[in-house]
Amino acid sequence: MATRIDGKAFAAQLREKVAESVNRLKEAHGLVPGLAVVLVGEDPASQVYVRNKGKQTLEVGMNSYEHKLADTTGQAELLELINQLNHDAKVHGILVQLPLPDQIDSHAVINAIDPNKDVDGFHLVNVGRLATGAPGLVPCTPLGCMMLLKDQIGDLSGKSAVVVGRSNIVGKPMGALLLAENCTVTTAHSRTADLPGVCRDADILVAAVGRAEMIPGDWVKPGAVVIDVGINRVAGDAGKTRLVGDVDYPSAQAVAGAITPVPGGVGPMTIACLLRNTVQAACAANAIAFDLD
DSSP: OOEEOOHHHHHHHHHHHHHHHHHHHHHHHOOOOEEEEEEESOOHHHHHHHHHHHHHHHHTTOEEEEEEEOTTOOHHHHHHHHHHHHTOTTOOEEEEOSSOOTTSOHHHHHTTSOGGGBTTOOSHHHHHHHHHTOOOOOOHHHHHHHHHHHHHHSOOTTOEEEEEOOOTTTHHHHHHHHHHTTOEEEEEOTTOTTHHHHHHTOSEEEEOSOOTTOBOGGGSOTTOEEEEOOOEEEEOGGGOEEEEOSBOHHHHHTTOSEEOOSSSSSHHHHHHHHHHHHHHHHHHHTTOOOOOO
């Protein structure tokens, strides 16, 4: 039976460390990190995410700035807001909640954010920094996955890692982070030949495809560490819904050495890493050593 990797507990510890770092910045430098979150429209899931981000930002002692715009907002208006936030010294991190309404080009918006305030790590400059091993802001979900992996395994050098999924948000940056830790990395996707066989070779298996319970236990190498990034809502009992990952947890748990559950695995790490990235950005902007690495 696999070890259950408790992302919720790890994220709580990380938030405590962030709060301690924020307190040190206040006492030693009079600096309060600030995170601005921009929400366009009224997507219910996005509203929940933004509310949780604002709540946790305040809980660790940082300043939270929320900007809620109507779903009819034009691209020019949004870009003007981003320009203002780029030049606001109180704002160290900027996050624009995705998805955006159809009339707005998300790529243009992401790349209008100052790369040094891009706490999501999606700006092309930060993508390039990650790919070339330069210091920069790293996407929150892959960063959280790496923290869980290092905590579970320690040194990742020489491990065979398979990332199932090639999205810009998780799959590609996850592969880059694993490569930086000297893993042998395979990025698998919908066109991969013999996907089950590829997965069975993995010491580290990261599932990030967005398809409910797609990966069964017989795709998992015995003793492998499985990181399930998927969050899928499926029909449950009595007409209710429940959350499941991209991995079939019961069958995979019987084979793996360690596995993240859904919920309570990778999910809580994302906001915790967002808060960490905001502290990193605040330190970099003020030439202060960052103490959360």
